[in-house]
Amino acid sequence: MTGSGNGGACSGKGVYLKLTVLFLLSSTIYVYLYSSITMQTFAIGEVMKGTINDIQRWRDKMEGWVQMIGGGGSQINAKFVKNASFAENMQNKSKLEVRHRVSEQYNNSVSGTKKPSKSTFLHQKPTRSFVKNSTGSSVGGKTEVLLTLFTSWPTKAEKYTCHNNTIKNWAQLKPHIQPVLFTQETLLAEEATEKGWAVLPVRKAGRGVPILKYMYKDAMERYNSTFYAFSNGDILYSQSLIETLQTVLKSSQIPKGKPMMIIGRRTNVQDMTSAEAVSGDKVQKTAKVRGKIFTVWAEDYFITSANYPWKDIPEVVIGRRAYDNWLVSNARKQKHVTIDATDTLVALHQTTKAGNQEGFKADNPEYNHNLLRRMYRHLHYAAGLTSCADYYTRYHEKRQIQILKRTVPRSCFPV
Template sequence: MMGLISKVKKYLLVCLFMGVGGGLCWFSILQQEIPTGANRSMSDARMFRSNTSLASKPTVQPSGGDKRQLNKHPKREVGSPIVTMFTTIRDVHCRKAIHKRLINNWLALPPGLDPVLFVPFTEHNSSWISSAIANNWRVRFLYGLRKNLPILSAMFKEVLALSTTPFVGYANADLLFDASLISTLRLLSQRLNVSNEKILIVGRRRNVDTAAVNLGSGSDLTKISEMEKIGLHQDNAQDYFIISRQSVPWNEVPDFVVGRIGYDNWFVSKAQDWNMTLIDASRTILAVHQSGIDGFNSGWTTVSKESKYMNYWLVKNFSYKRGFTRFAPFYTKGECDLRPRLRYKLN
């Protein structure tokens, strides 16, 4: 306010010595220096969608249960996006409640996640489009398809092109997170050279039967955090992948489709060939997998054998077992300490 008063005084002096014309010229410069709310872009509004002050250090509730304070990164503001996460939804009636929770949940996370939704072009009138836009998501149409299923690499490359965040990630459309996702990524960004290091972060999920457990609308992160008491799912399945921007040689990635088995294990296995920093974040990122009436493995239990294994046909010769999370050379623990893991022997 004092700065504005000072500039107005200067304006009056300019009017006195240069006339009204000179004063108006100087006032136009003054207006350019003070952007109004109307001039702010929609992306700015989406970037900071909570009332948390950027100058403060937000207290988060990681999966460990006790409150920990997040240290401010010296080069990035606490409220700025750390990850652009995307998913894809098909308009299937029996999974509407699951997908609605996801849209609410990702938006309710602490500032730091920029959400993107891919929908099939054939569903351009889908209710998910208006719902996602109303909830501040970016919506993109799917053009990269194989057998009418979304191609993972096509979505990754598009999101990498439209985003600037240090991390970019994919998660299945039935996966909910709590604040531990953002706190883990922020702390990893302090411990690693994200701009230059090739990084892949994966983790195991916790299966929740939504018919038996009330998760509400998905926006109550306390309800989500309570699911930590449920045991981790088997380590041969990964439902989310978070990478640094320069980490994957996409010309070497086949046209894997999401919703079918195999591509997750291939990525974890190949990350070791590509000398990536491969991190198992299961202990610090709480990922809750919702089940509907179609069960936990709805993507492939009701399809033909050809469809179920369509990713395998693209890469017949790779070490499937090497693609388990237990073979990640690093894991996160506690306040996101990054620790080396003793190597397991492949039988």
């Protein structure tokens, strides 16, 4: 009995020892295979990343070459964009995944809960390189910067194509127009800089949203141009922007020396594609074919002269309702020159799933209205419609732009 029991115990220990050895061997094999596969995956990923970057660089070079070709350049460009879309989409997807990890940094930074890192922005010296004249032409062989055009947006996956279109579109307006992006996001700043934009940090914000007057003040202190303008980040422009501003400068109808504000209605286009935004000519054509002109209540850009008194403007924030109409009504009340450029300046709004009333759906949509109501006894927003501007632009014979005095409707009063 005793011998049989000891034999059973020894047999049990032997089985346990075998199982232990088998487990250790299996674990070793598993770790080896996992490490090997991980290293191979990493190596493949690095190779793919390098390949995609190479494709992107060649695509950018090809775009530059195509833009130098006359005649059928737009057709070649459209064809190439189609062929390059796979590589671009792969790279965009990778950028979006990383951007989402830093989007919280933007919200914290502009709300004052966290100071932006000094390494976020590339150091940029003030652009004060040559003398301006009154015609918007070249001085000393250099093209004068006609307009400093700036905007701001937080990273959102559903708006990536829209904002990517904006980055490329505004960059094509150089050297007459200098695009500037206000942001706290490192990756977004780097991408904009690569495309020829200037980048500035958001200096002051209200509830996490940039305050408009400080954007103007910072842009005016840093860059030298005839005009300065905030525009919503989903607006695309064509050569008509430059042509309209050059006409304003040459016009004898407009009083000289007075502060000036140029506004206009936008044209909504649903689901704008990258191919449709590839050039200013394409933007102009798409707006004509698929666009729908929007209400006189909506104003998406504010082009002002260098002497416009932004220091006296309340601390309204961008992207929320009420500030646009108040700005125009205030300009009229202060006897500034106001011009409605709707008929000659194409401002294409890229309408996404968010629709055409994003300001009403954003967080704290009444921020500006509540601020203005505390400061002023009466608010007459209807005095700040595009149709209330004192002057307006139009095309006449031979597609020349003309600026005329407007008979302002009674509904635009009292101011």
